[in-house]
Amino acid sequence: MPPHKYWAQLQHVPSQTALASTFLPLEMEENMSRRVVDLSNDDLANAGLLGDGECFANRVSWRVNEAVEAVRAHPELLSGKSLDLSMRFLTALCLELTLLMLECQNLASRRPDDPPHWAPFSQISSASDPVDPHLVSEFERIHYWHGISLDPPELLYRSDLESNPYPVPVLAPGTHWFAIPAKTAEGVFETPLNAVWHLVAPMIVALLKKRRIKYSALKTARFSTRGEDRKKTLGPIVIWIATHPNTTSFESARDASPDILHILKEHKVEGAVVEWYEGSVEKLSGEPLFRVTKKPNAPRQARRPLTVALGVPIAAKERQHEDARGTISFFFHETQSKNGQPSPRVLAVSNKHVLQADVTTDYKFTGRGRPRQYIRVCGERRFERFLDDARGLIAANVARAVQLAQDIVQLEEGLKIENLEETEDDEDDLGLAKGNLKRLEKENRELQVLLTETEDRWNDIARRTIGFVDWAPSISIDVDSHNYTRDIGTIELNPQRFKDNFIGNVVDLGNRFDSCQLNTMFYPGKTNPDGIKFDSSGLLAIRGVVEHKQMVTPSGVDENGIPVFIVGKDGNSTDFTVGRYSGLEAHLCDLSGKRSVEMAVYNYDKQSGNFSEKGDSGALIFTGDGRMLAVLHSGMGKGFSSHVSYGTPAWWVIEQLKTRYPHADFNRTTFFDQPTAHV
Known part of the structure; x- marks a missing residue:
């Protein structure tokens, strides 16, 4: 199990958590x-x-x-x-x-x-002259990835440093500022690399290991910019490598890059660039819940954390002192136990590291006198x-x-x-x-x-209990040859909390974007072959998954004809956000050398903010047509800013769930319902 820091938010609770005591003088509370x-x-x-x-x-x-x-x-x-x-x-x-x-x-x-949802921007420097002609200038180091997040990572090295000099803006006479082009991290689709990435990636990993380079993430991207005419220009394929901080020198990155490019050329991938930076992966660690309404007003927005829609913010009782927070991924009905008996149980899915502090051992609730590990909606901070x-x-x-x-x-x-x-x-x-x-x-x-x-x-946290942990296998990257991260656990839900207002796997998209904006963001080009549109309710039903073979197929094209795969998620910390799925699997490695394969999602653009932050662990990543793509568990960033999020593919998560719940039904829309077709 990679010893990642949890993306479940870990912060101590203030000594005074009863806000009502500070809201008004006690003698006036009844007069509010x-x-x-x-x-x-x-x-x-x-x-x-x-x-x-x-x-x-x-x-x-x-x-x-x-x-x-x-x-x-x-x-x-x-x-x-x-x-x-x-x-x-x-x-x-x-x-x-x-x-x-x-x-x-x-x-x-x-x-x-x-x-703040971001760290302070690095101090702007206009220094353009590097100490050595082969080194990255201070200006380029800080601003090279400007726009991909609020506080982007700093460039360590890139293979086209000499052939493609970074333009340093020059102040015009009488001016005191200049605009730095903003980049957007895009996925890689319909390129020669897509057909051979499953062969090339392991070879690059082996090369890095041979050179004793402690990489934390190997992924792919293409970076786009917009000119003054707003037309998008898409850059070359980038082999985007993050190394654990303070482990890799500029010279090591420079010397390894030609060998990586040679591997690509051997597989007929021309014109690619290798870009390096430093970064570590971090884990994003009484009353019935409210019904979900379709009316786009302030009360609906306020009650979202306490509704039965997906993205419910949760916290484990055993981790209450840490205020560890996460998110519900999706619901399912057990329908039948393993022995074939009918089962009325409804369960929710989240990350193992959200539900339990001990992530190295398998857990299964047996009911034989063992205490239940309770899960609450909303930790103290939330x-x-x-x-x-x-x-x-x-x-x-x-x-x-x-x-x-x-x-x-x-x-x-x-x-x-x-x-x-x-x-x-x-x-x-x-x-x-x-x-x-x-x-x-x-x-x-x-x-x-x-x-x-x-x-x-709801002020008493004990009255916010919604269920207890039923099954939570240890976090593992060695379940099978895919090397995906198994970081999952299930919660048996208390029927009294859900039965009256349960509507199944539905995402409340909130009121940050209206339906027209959502249609434009998820389907930016004029071509939308399936004619899918978001309606004015702001609700999206989740039905089905993106199958393994479909993971490399873009969801559409943007206004410039560039293939894109736009996804969304609703999490504890950042609520509903939109991002860009990378298209090709990312390869992560911790400092101990344990490797895993993940789905990577980049921020939508400079203005969109972080796709995810600490506290969003467990959130479901979904497509515009309501299919499950991945379950979020970690991310990489700088300070409070995140530029890439990682998740386990949903099709594989469901496979793992069915080893424990073989008759699971993911499509029911009421708490007690007739069977429906399985995912």
Whole structure:
């Protein structure tokens, strides 16, 4: 078992985890739902929401002051005597605004920021003259892979260093900045290398071993850039090699590269480049769950971590002190036990290293007096993030509602002035503003109920137990000749948590992208032979797997006719993200020399952020048409930035599951259901 660091998030829990105790003074917790219109200045001051806010040692947010001022701008409205339509809208806002909503707004403006999703960028250097003519310049070393992640790896060496000099931007007179072309890591499809990679890769691995180069990952990529006309240019095939930090010199990489290129040429692969960098692989380590809704609003976004859709964030009880976090991959029904008896059990799949601290021994729950190893939805940090996110949504809605109410007042006043040319437009704008304000008020009522109920019913982590570990074989790379990483475990689910709202293997894609954006991202070219489209529900049913022979077939082409294979995943830390599957298998090796074969996924582009981060372990990687591609378990990055993620192919994972659950059904859509066709 490779001793990788876990991609399950490992961070100590703060000593005070009961956020309710710091959310409001204890004597006021029961008053969270009181309307601001009913509160005196003393009430607001005691809650830290008026004046200097001494209750919180921080000054009150200007947004809170703005909201209170909006409520009190027209005190005569509180008598209900005003018939002015615009004033009634402000009254409605006042009546809907509660103390909890104001407090959410104040907390959102002052709470400490979460750890960034990226490390600080390396210090920009314009040094262009290397110490030796054969060495990489400081500028190139830092910026060569600019764009593939927020903090990309630094170049160690590349085989075309002399024949293809890296262009160093020159500042034009009177300017102080220049643009560095952004690269995107693409997969390798429909090239001469695809047909021979299964032969070439082992030969390169043997060469590296012979030269005593401690590589951590051997993979392939092609890097694209866009010109000023936005047209994409695709670079040559790159044999992309990562070495364990501080183990490989520039000279070692330089001397090994010609031999690697020779192997490629012997197999009729011309024009390739070998590129090197340093990097280590890291493992991404009471109440029924909520139903999944199709309405794309803030309450749906807030409750996603506590729904029955795939990507459920989980944490093991035995690892509670570490706050180790991961993600559910997918569900299945056992249907029959090994002895042929009907089985009502429904199980979930995740990584072994998420479920158990001991990853070197096989585990099987026998029920013979052995204690159960319980699994919870949302560890302490993830639950805190859930509460913070809900408060943030409330705060944002309050700010928007205040602005809308002010806009409505101005529009109503404007309509009193006769201007036939503008009246029609103003009436349209007024109707739109009224509708939006009504929607925001409804959303905030729902969010307040969600926040108060979850704090009351889910705050105790013991009440977030959803099942227990049923089977978790040791992590192994020697199960068969494929050398894939077996890092899987199963959870027997508590029916009371799932049965009412269970919908099967469905991904909630959230509201980061609408259906048009998803269609463009997953199928960027005009050609979409299957006519597959994402609908407006934001839900994607998972049915079937990408078979072994299909792993090298691109899912389509982009607008430049370049083959691509776009995939998605929904994880504990990064939620729903989109990436680019590499097409060819990656070969990893730890410092002890143990090797494994993985599926590699690169970030979608410079703006998309990390495809995965620590805490996403176990997340299912899927295609745009809803097929399982891989189960995520690790990644490689720099600081908080990740440029490549690794997973085990889903078709092989299912093969392993069926050694334990031979009658597994992966397609049922209710908790207790009739049999369906197996995957």
